[in-house]
Amino acid sequence: MNTHLTQEQKMVVQMIRSFTEKEVAPHASVMDHAGEFPEVLVKQLGKMGLMGAFIPPEYGGSGMDLLTYILTMEEISKVWASLGVIMTVNNSLVCDPIFRFGTEDQKKRFLVPLAKGDTLGCYALTEPAAGSDAGAIATRARADGDTYLLNGTKRFITNGKHANVAIVYAVTDSSRGKQGISAFIVETASPGFIIGKLEEKLGLCGSDTAELIFEDCRVPKENLLGEENEGFKIALATLDGGRIGIAAQAVGIAQGCLEAAIAYARERRQFGKPIAAFQSVQWMLADMKTEIDAARLLTHRAAWTRQKGEAVTKMAAQAKLYASEMANRVAYKGIQIFGGYGYIKEFPVERFFRDARITTLYEGTSEIQRMVIARHLLQS
Numbered sequence: 577m578n579t580h581l582t583q584e585q586k587m588v589v590q591m592i593r594s595f596t597e598k599e600v601a602p603h604a605s606v607m608d609h610a611g612e613f614p615e616v617l618v619k620q621l622g623k624m625g626l627m628g629a630f631i632p633p634e635y636g637g638s639g640m641d642l643l644t645y646i647l648t649m650e651e652i653s654k655v656w657a658s659l660g661v662i663m664t665v666n667n668s669l670v671c672d673p674i675f676r677f678g679t680e681d682q683k684k685r686f687l688v689p690l691a692k693g694d695t696l697g698c699y700a701l702t703e704p705a706a707g708s709d710a711g712a713i714a715t716r717a718r719a720d721g722d723t724y725l726l727n728g729t730k731r732f733i734t735n736g737k738h739a740n741v742a743i744v745y746a747v748t749d750s751s752r753g754k755q756g757i758s759a760f761i762v763e764t765a766s767p768g769f770i771i772g773k774l775e776e777k778l779g780l781c782g783s784d785t786a787e788l789i790f791e792d793c794r795v796p797k798e799n800l801l802g803e804e805n806e807g808f809k810i811a812l813a814t815l816d817g818g819r820i821g822i823a824a825q826a827v828g829i830a831q832g833c834l835e836a837a838i839a840y841a842r843e844r845r846q847f848g849k850p851i852a853a854f855q856s857v858q859w860m861l862a863d864m865k866t867e868i869d870a871a872r873l874l875t876h877r878a879a880w881t882r883q884k885g886e887a888v889t890k891m892a893a894q895a896k897l898y899a900s901e902m903a904n905r906v907a908y909k910g911i912q913i914f915g916g917y918g919y920i921k922e923f924p925v926e927r928f929f930r931d932a933r934i935t936t937l938y939e940g941t942s943e944i945q946r947m948v949i950a951r952h953l954l955q956s
């Protein structure tokens with residue numbers, strides 16, 4: 577596996593691995609159980625060029641190809657998925673749409689600091705009554721002179737509490753349904769931008785998930801991202817890239833489980849021998865490895881295809897669907913191999929199991945991925 581990677585890509589993986597072993601692994605479990613946002617680690621990711629990994633250097637990024645970025649996402653998530661999601665949201669859901677759809681001025685003002693890791697971004701699409709049916713959002717943006725006034729509530733926003741910049745989707749023409757949605761770059765320090773309830777979650781406890789409330793939040797017209805009423809397409813095109821990132825996160829979580837399970841199976845002795853000597857455990861490990869490699873290949877294919885500039889909606893949905901469901905199966909087996917020890921917080925598989933769960937939900941549930949894949953199969 578990974579024979580298709582270049583020497584440079586393998587070197588990047590090695591570099592990230594030594595960073596995660598030294599800087600992330602010693603803190604991940606403690607910080608996660610304390611629900612602590614990893615501010616220092618996020619800054620370190622910025623210094624390493626990972627907060628704008630595939631953004632060209634002239635806009636503050638590292639200019640990596642997408643596959644290399646995906647490899648870094650897997651490595652980070654293998655150790656701490658909370659750090660992985662903070663990173664993927666900034667890269668795929670914030671830097672990427674500003675790079676693709678932003679004006680030169682927006683790129684200079686917002687993208688450069690985001691890609692350098694000097695500021696942090698969030699992606700505000702979901703609302704209390706619009707999750708899977710994202711086209712049904714109710715947040716309104718009313719033109720008022722040289723500005724728009726935003727009113728409404730967003731829910732489940734990753735990085736919402738810590739972000740400096742939010743990409744906010746709001747209705748500019750209510751007579752046109754989802755064709756009347758626009759995207760805005762909103763500075764979170766703007767008056768009328770309010771951080772509401774912070775969610776307490778099953779997993780990803782080091783990453784914050786916030787409600788955002790907009791009360792006459794004034795946004796300059798030059799902060800409109802793309803054309804007016806083109807926002808829903810921007811949101812969905814952005815999610816094509818985001819879903820590949822989540823697939824990589826799921827692969828990372830599963831790989832972390834597998835490595836922990838192999839080490840434990842070699843060391844734990846029962847009935848006079850290491851449990852790795854039992855076929856029941858060997859078969860679980862073999863299935864885990866095979867499924868991880870299959871998911872990794874789907875993920876790499878999607879990243880490689882998007883890098884070429886080709887349509888990737890279906891491939892991204894396939895990678896996300898398979899990798900996220902796989903991560904849950906693998907995490908289940910990981911705990912099974914650890915037995916009772918897998919259920920307690922002292923060992924990492926308990927955290928992997930909880931973190932795997934979200935990957936079938938955010939950036940589109942498994943059911944939404946199946947809908948996207950089926951629509952592509954059935955369209956003539």
Ligand code: CAA
Pocket residue numbers: 661665699701702707708709710711732733734754755808809810812813814815816889938939940941944947948
């Ligand atoms: N790229 C660009 N345009 C696209 C597109 C894509 N991938 N997919 C569809 N479009 C276009 C369509 O062609 C259509 O264009 P026209 O108006 O010109 O016809 C328009 O977008 C609307 O498309 P649909 O009619 O297919 O839209 P829909 O209402 O049926 O919804 C959906 C499609 C796939 C179900 C979509 O609503 C969806 O993906 N829902 C899930 C939402 C989601 O993933 N939310 C994630 C929240 S963010 C998050 O989770 C971040 C985090 O915390 C980590």
